[in-house]
Amino acid sequence: MTDRRDIPYRFEPTATAAQLHAAHGDLAAGESSGVQATVAGRLMLRRVQGRLCFGTIDDASGVRIQLFAPAAATPDYEEFCGLSIGDWVGASGEVMKTRRGELSVQVGDWRLLAEARRPFPDKWHGMADTDTRYRQRYVDLWVSPGTREAFEIRSAAVAAIRAELAARGFTEVETPMLHPIPGGAAARPFVTHHNALDCDFYLRVAPELYLKRLIVGGLTHVFELGRIFRNEGLSPRHSPEFTMLELYQAYADYTDMMVLIEELSAAAATAATGGTELEVGERGLDLAPRWRRATMAEVVSEFIGRDLPVTGEPDSPAAADLRREADRLEVATEAGWSAGRILAEIYERRVESEIWDPTFVCDFPVEVSPLARRHRHSDGLAERFEAVAAGRELANAFTELADPDEQRSRFAAQEHRRRGGDSEAMTTDEDYLRALAYGLPPTGGLGLGIDRLVMLLCGTETIRDVVLFPTLRPTAGGGEP
């Protein structure tokens, strides 16, 4: 005789709930299929009615299926009725529809697969406390509608991006996460220590400088899709660890990167949601190419309502003009900032969040773009853009700066800012300069925030909804008793 409480070492379902609904959904109410099936999942609902018991299990296949257990046919019926909501159960029997037309497996045999020793949340209200949802995601995934879906969207989007890049001949690589010199982005790093080498390392803030070393090394199409770490504030749009697609393509420039971002984003949206038209909050958004291209000067001028100067030394009339606008918009500036720096500040603080439809904001001031090549036509600007949608930055890209001498002077300018108290300014990476000295061909590169893209696909306002285990302050002992 089977001990139903004896957990088996192995269990073999023959069908998922989704498969059974697809194969037998057209059975008439009260009809039996004659087909045997074994299903397994978590018991989400249970209705005992005297000599009949109905259970609803969720097997994560997207739909639930009912277990129909008549006392006369179900072994250990009393014990079956005693199963708790949240228990994992496997059941075998004929696929049938009840008189009320609910597709079910009539339980001819069953096993307990795991006991829920802690009670599951309310079957109707679910889990409302965000703290508990994030800390106990293993419960949230079962009881909160949409949680699992968000991570399926995320998985589909990432898979689509990898497939698109493979089809274009890109090589996926993995570069160090432990960096002796933090580089590739203006951000404060996490610091850690290696005992055997007795030296500090920084968790990477960007893989950029390593990936460009690979272009020097002849890997002409490379990308890395992985976690990066920035020791900065948390917000609905910022997580200390987040996922970035970073990509470099030899012989390409930033206009090629625009096309690539459009195509990758549209492919990810289509794979994950079935189309490029999305709903974010109350508003619609379409990721289909072709996205708007506008210069930073244009979008800021539009916002303010008149043409603005773009470049100028700190003491120029252009800088004074922009400073007046910044003051009027209550954007703080510092003495010694060039016109471009002020323009970029106004853009970041006031304009970016107002841009809704997907837009490439192009031609950043060169002084805020230390790794981007100077614009081929416009003095004082760099061939750099950010992709913006729904008021949020999605991606950052440029035509890469390849000249080692100019790169050295750009690093020097960053060092100067660092000495001035800017803790996010870059430090000089001598080995990177050496790599450039071996020759970096014309190259386009991009960094695309995967979490931000998935947020658009899910229509959510908070990054924690697309991160399985968001960073939270640890609790004593790692959890409640």
Next chain:
RNA sequence: GCCCCCGUAGCCAAGCCCGGCAAGGCAUCGGACUUUUAAUCCGCAGAUCGUGGGUUCGAAUCCCACCGGGGGCACCA
């Protein structure tokens, strides 16, 4: 780091302004029920009201500090 809001049973919650026995629902436990769909009906039990201090005859409620979360600012993508 600063500002605002929140924290009541395993879960969802009322009560808090205006101090006076801590509602209700789900889950659990016991009972009834042979086609349920958040099953229904009857009954039992379950609460250091986030933690600590203060005011008061009396504090979930008012005050202070701390812990945790959310939002905003700052910083950034």
